[in-house]
Amino acid sequence: MPTSFFLNNVKNLLRNLRQEPISALPRRLTAIARPKLFRLSEEAAYRTGFGPLVARAYRGKGIALMFHEIHPDVDAELRTGCSAAQLDRIIDAVRADGRDIVTIDEGLRRLEEPESAPFALLTFDDAYRDNRTNALPVLEGAQAPMTLFVPTGMITRSIYAWWLGLREIIKTGDVLDLPAMSRSFKCEDLASKMSTMRTVTGWIGTDQTRADALAPVFAAKGIDIASLVARYAMDEAELREFAAHPLVEIGAHTQSHRFLSGLDEAVVLEEFKANKAYLEELLGRPVRYLAYPYGTPGACGEREAYLAALAGYRASFTTRAGHLFAAHLEHPQLLPRIDVGYAPQSPAALASRLSGLHRAMSTRFGSPVATRA
Ligand SMILES: [Zn+2]
Incomplete structure (x- = not known):
């Protein structure tokens, strides 16, 4: 049996697991069944070892990984973040998969160069204090650089979190x-x-x-x-100290962390500009990269991409599924980014994200290069 025939069958199976027989089910059941079928597909791909082959076209030169809180006790915080041990495991898995962990500057440089080595970016959102106490020791141990995307209101305690x-x-x-x-x-x-x-x-x-x-x-x-923000997020002194660490770069994440698509254009532009100015003034260095709050197609799109460029950002990250390709250099304001900072996380789910299978299935084998969706 030719390999391509087998692969096509696996592809069809995964495509069907994602879509079927869901349309016939009542809507409420669909909402429960769909993520379960998605997970089953990932598990099947993982166990058979065919995930990377099926998703070969979806494996890009780079991947941007997203984390939020790194909790000492994940259950105590309702598993809204992950543990330091999980961060450590992910770093190992990324490197075992043949990727170097690099800065965003270096990642963009590698995208320009066809002969460069594959890479991964580690990004953290919202400026939680535990990034300093729990993530940084892991990153130091692994000598892995990271970017922290900081909303002004988390540091000044004015955010509606x-x-x-x-x-x-x-x-x-x-x-x-x-x-x-x-x-x-x-x-x-x-x-x-x-x-x-x-x-x-x-x-x-x-x-x-x-x-x-x-x-x-x-x-x-x-x-x-x-008070909750003060309990969980860094203050100005902590952020300044964190930003001075050689493995840390600071990026922007808007002033107030609202859903941008619902705001007037002038307000969005001000969110981008004022956050950049605040961080540059506080830290005394340029802030060149942005992550949109929420990052979904419903929360940010072409208008926000245009405004991000206008506000002076070199590149901006969403939470669209997918890897980074050279083609992204033509539209660097809607880069995909993969959430891996949640618990519990099965080895199959992580493998699916690292191989590109996650985007393949999320888009029903649509375009490997994420832009608008
Ligand atoms: Zn955020």
Whole structure:
């Protein structure tokens, strides 16, 4: 049997697992079945060893990996981040896969050069204090550089970090009443707490008004967002010290970390410019790279890409699935980036992201080069 025949069959199987027989199922069941089928497909590809072959066209010269919080106890924070051990494992897996971990400058240089070696970028969002206490020792041990994307409001405590408020209520209570959603959630154990966190975050989607609708709930429960931000995020002195480390580069992440697509053009441009100016003034060095908050096609697109270039950024990162290719140099303001900083993470899920299979399946074997979607 020719290999190509076999590979095509595997491809079809994966494509079908992603799409089938879902259309016939009721909508609610579909929402549960789809991610499960996706995971099963990844698992099948991993176990058969055919993932990298099926996804060969999706493997780019580079990959940008995304992390957020690095928790000492992932369960205590409802698995919204990952552990230092997981970060360490991912660094090992990336290197075993033949990639060097480099700075964004070096990565972009390698994309320009056909003969250069494959690479990976490590990026962290939002300026959590645990990046300094838990991630940096791992990065030092591995001699791996990283970029931290910093929203001004996290450092100045002026950000509306609804996700921290939501997590705090769910962590500390057994019930969450959300009148805006017309729902009441029981969250008595870790599984139900995690599922509530996912459901509410999914409901908010890219709608800032829904995020704002949580404010009265925070007020009623005595949740003070500014104190939560102070508990979890670096302050100016900490950021300055962190930024001075030779393995650390600082990037931009807007002033207020809102869904940009819902804001007026002038407001978005100001979000980009003021954040850049704040960080450059605080750190005394140029800030050349940006990560869009949320980063999904619903949260940022062509307009934001145009404004990011106008604000003076050299390249900007989304959370679109996919690897980095030379073709991205022609439109460097919507670069794909892969979330690997969540727990628990199966070896199959990580392998799928590192091989490119994750984008292949997410796009139903669409274009390997992520731009708008
Ligand atoms: Zn963020």
